[in-house]
Amino acid sequence: MKLEDLNNDNIFKVPDNYFENFPDRLQKRIEETEQQKKVPVIRLRTIINIAAAAVILIFAIYGFTKLNDNTTSADQLLSEISTEDLVDFLVESEMSTDEFLESLDMSIIASTEDPISDEFIPSEPLDQETIDELLDEYEIEMQYL
Amino acid sequence: MSKYLFTRTLQKEREILKKIKDPASRDLGFNQLVVAYQQRLYWHIRKMVIDHDDTDDLLQEVFIKVWKNIEKFREDSNLYTWMYKIATNECLNFLKRKKDKFKVPMEDVNKELYGQLDNSPHISGSAVQMKLQKALLRLPDKQRLVFNMKYFEDMKYDDISKITETSVGSLKASYHIAVKKIEEYIKLH
Numbered sequence: 001m002k003l004e005d006l007n008n009d010n011i012f013k014v015p016d017n018y019f020e021n022f023p024d025r026l027q028k029r030i031e032e033t034e035q036q037k038k039v040p041v042i043r044l045r046t047i048i049n050i051a052a053a054a055v056i057l058i059f060a061i062y063g064f065t066k067l068n069d070n071t072t073s074a075d076q077l078l079s080e081i082s083t084e085d086l087v088d089f090l091v092e093s094e095m096s097t098d099e100f101l102e103s104l105d106m107s108i109i110a111s112t113e114d115p116i117s118d119e120f121i122p123s124e125p126l127d128q129e130t131i132d133e134l135l136d137e138y139e140i141e142m143q144y145l
Numbered sequence: 146m147s148k149y150l151f152t153r154t155l156q157k158e159r160e161i162l163k164k165i166k167d168p169a170s171r172d173l174g175f176n177q178l179v180v181a182y183q184q185r186l187y188w189h190i191r192k193m194v195i196d197h198d199d200t201d202d203l204l205q206e207v208f209i210k211v212w213k214n215i216e217k218f219r220e221d222s223n224l225y226t227w228m229y230k231i232a233t234n235e236c237l238n239f240l241k242r243k244k245d246k247f248k249v250p251m252e253d254v255n256k257e258l259y260g261q262l263d264n265s266p267h268i269s270g271s272a273v274q275m276k277l278q279k280a281l282l283r284l285p286d287k288q289r290l291v292f293n294m295k296y297f298e299d300m301k302y303d304d305i306s307k308i309t310e311t312s313v314g315s316l317k318a319s320y321h322i323a324v325k326k327i328e329e330y331i332k333l334h
Contacts, residue, residue: 003277003296003327003328006274009274010188010297011268011269011270011275011278012191012195012267012268013268013269014197014267015267018201019184019187022179022183023176023179023183026208026209027172029209030208030212
């Protein structure tokens with residue numbers, strides 16, 4: 001059978017009054033779409049503003065905390081180490097007191113709330129009497145040195 | 146389409162476009178556009194997706210896109226082929242989405258459409274016409290599209306070429322192959 005021998009009648013049907021009602025249904029759908037389009041624009045802008053403010057706030061808090069953390073951690077670090085622990089560390093690491101003092105990051109110490117005043121940093125070598133006084137004060141036995 | 150009808154269609158299109166571009170008569174103009182083209186676009190979509198409800202959804206989508214983009218429409222091109230192009234893309238995307246959604250090959254989607262031919266209350270025809278539709282569902286979607294536009298809608302190859310962005314030579318070859326496949330199917334079933 002050849003195709004040209006067939007009639008090309010339409011076998012598909014539509015519900016009654018479909019084409020009569022379609023323009024009105026479409027108009028309603030377009031109005032709904034327009035309404036929905038207006039609402040998200042406002043919401044989207046609000047969301048973007050809130051998100052931008054939140055990001056700035058988070059960065060500000062993070063930066064502030066981080067800054068404080070450095071100072072606090074230096075304070076905490078120094079205050080948490082007991083003299084005994086410090087001495088033990090020197091013994092275990094076989095580091096001399098001079099080497100230890102040299103290795104300290106003075107900037108961290110200087111950033112503490114109770115900075116070491118200049119009078120505690122000797123500009124000249126200590127005499128034996130002062131050394132003994134310091135050893136007595138910090139209860140460091142000579143065997144550790 | 147005769148030269149007289151073609152000229153009338155163009156004149157009508159221009160009148161409608163003029164109304165749509167004037168904010169005071171935009172709704173009226175668009176309504177006239179819908180009334181003028183709804184049936185042709187409906188049948189174009191329906192022959193591809195078979196189901197009436199799917200066709201109804203897609204037809205609304207097509208007109209919503211036309212509504213949103215009519216300002217961008219260039220008047221040197223034909224409004225009717227522009228809308229057909231939108232409808233064609235909607236159909237092909239719909240069939241592709243259907244395939245992707247169910248993770249099944251296109252053949253299985255076509256089998257589902259095949260079942261709708263037998264069971265839908267909105268489809269009735271002679272045994273030979275049903276065979277023709279079943280044969281059509283065995284064709285690749287784009288070939289089916291070309292066949293529908295040529296055989297059922299009696300469109301010119303030039304217009305089909307603009308809608309599908311395919312050369313006239315390829316369209317003629319595609320239609321010829323489709324006819325052979327359909328005749329073979331009808332002969333065997």
